[in-house]
Amino acid sequence: LLFSSKGDLRPAHIKVDGEQYPVQARLKGDLLDHLRGEKWSYRIVLDQNEHWRGMTQFSVHNSGARSHLSEWAMHEIFKREGIITPQYDFIRLYLNEKDLGVYAYEQHFDNALLKANQRPVAPILKHNDEGYWHNVQSDLKPFYWTDVSHLELFNKENKDPDFLKLFEVAQS
Numbered sequence: 001l002l003f004s005s006k007g008d009l010r011p012a013h014i015k016v017d018g019e020q021y022p023v024q025a026r027l028k029g030d031l032l033d034h035l036r037g038e039k040w041s042y043r044i045v046l047d048q049n050e051h052w053r054g055m056t057q058f059s060v061h062n063s064g065a066r067s068h069l070s071e072w073a074m075h076e077i078f079k080r081e082g083i084i085t086p087q088y089d090f091i092r093l094y095l096n097e098k099d100l101g102v103y104a105y106e107q108h109f110d111n112a113l114l115k116a117n118q119r120p121v122a123p124i125l126k127h128n129d130e131g132y133w134h135n136v137q138s139d140l141k142p143f144y145w146t147d148v149s150h151l152e153l154f155n156k157e158n159k160d161p162d163f164l165k166l167f168e169v170a171q172s
Helices: 069-080 111-118 130-138 162-172
Strands: 010-016 019-027 042-046 057-061 090-097 099-107 126-127 151-153
Touching: 069 090, 099 111, 151 162
Parallel strands: none
Antiparallel strands: 010 019, 010 090, 019 042, 042 057, 057 099, 090 099, 126 151
């Protein structure tokens, strides 16, 4: 298992669509399928005031970690059904000027995702699954992580009181 956090971000440069961007990057993916061979998965955070295809934060990964075209097709179905869906497509990726080949990219869950889906900015919720992954690592069974985890925000950058009240309602 890979345990990572924002503290693991390191300066890098990525080159996509012929453009180079200064970024912070770290390894991503809970399972080691994201780290097999040379096509590792990364969380990419563009430096301030930078964006790529409307995103300031996204992931790139070996498409095999997400069933290749199946994941892309699922996103397309969600879009057609009006379900909030992150950008997901394929690119040729260079990291620190090394050609890594074709990767899938996926938008991070943030306010830009809501805006791109014509939705108001509101809390995007997630379960804190840290306890689950520690349990998997220890091979303890059974573990109903949804019963013991608490809800957290993906889009923590919003400090508006009305926004925080919506989050409190969701948590309750």
